[in-house]
Amino acid sequence: MISIRAATEHDAVAISHVHVQSWRTTYAGIVPEEYLATLNEAERVLLWREWLTRDIQVYVADLDGEIVGFISGGAIREPVQTYDAELYAIYLLEQAQRQGIGTALLKELAESLLSKGFTSMIVWVLETNPWRNFYVKSSAQIVTTKDIEIGGVMLLEVSYGWPELQALTSPK
Numbered sequence: 001m002i003s004i005r006a007a008t009e010h011d012a013v014a015i016s017h018v019h020v021q022s023w024r025t026t027y028a029g030i031v032p033e034e035y036l037a038t039l040n041e042a043e044r045v046l047l048w049r050e051w052l053t054r055d056i057q058v059y060v061a062d063l064d065g066e067i068v069g070f071i072s073g074g075a076i077r078e079p080v081q082t083y084d085a086e087l088y089a090i091y092l093l094e095q096a097q098r099q100g101i102g103t104a105l106l107k108e109l110a111e112s113l114l115s116k117g118f119t120s121m122i123v124w125v126l127e128t129n130p131w132r133n134f135y136v137k138s139s140a141q142i143v144t145t146k147d148i149e150i151g152g153v154m155l156l157e158v159s160y161g162w163p164e165l166q167a168l169t170s171p172k
Contacts, residue, residue: 002101004108007058007070009049014067015060016044022091030128035151056088057112061101068096071105073113076122080143083161085118102134110168120163124148127156135160139167 007015020039027036051072052058061069069092076086087109092101113121122143125132140160148157162168 001064002099002104003062004059004104005062007052007060009052011058011060011067011070012045012048012052013041015048015058015070016041018067018070018091018093019044019048019089021093025094026091026129026131027126030126030155032151032153057109057116059105059108059112061092061096061105063096063101068093069101069105071109073109073121075118080122080159080161083120083122083143083163085113085121085165087121087123090123097131103138106138107168110162110165114165114169119165120161121165121168122159122161124157124159127158132158132160138162 020041023031023039024036054074056072056074058070058072060067069090071087071090073085073087076083077088087106090102090105110121123135123140124146125135126148127145140162143159143161145156145158147154149155
């Protein structure tokens with residue numbers, strides 16, 4: 001049974017595990033292997049403990065007592081057109097993908113952001129991310145692009161946007 005709930009500082013270890021493992025499976029062949037090999041769950045735990053004290057929204061997906069995914073978002077970090085919120089990260093363990101968990105996390109974040117007065121949202125995604133169609137299926141539109149450096153390699157990021165955040169909370 002899957003449940004979505006707000007993350008707490010006690011979830012930092014599990015979120016860090018999902019974060020690192022998801023990067024290694026999702027970005028293999030895209031981000032340099034040397035960079036992926038340096039990702040360290042223990043270091044991420046310290047970062048997540050700190051991030052979970054900030055004014056950001058973080059939700060976890062719990063499947064039968066194990067955290068298999070998370071999403072985080074909040075105020076937009078750098079201005080993009082008229083968007084006011086940003087999906088910072090959404091990651092699922094490989095075995096939890098394609099089960100509707102990502103969609104449930106996305107809806108939970110959208111509802112939370114709406115309750116805080118946000119009206120629109122973007123997400124930045126590597127152009128070569130094999131999962132970027134997830135955003136298209138959730139009715140996001142391409143907004144703009146930018147270059148980003150990861151592990152010494154320049155990559156293209158695409159922002160997808162939901163001009164009406166409310167659309168993510170409506171039944172399809």
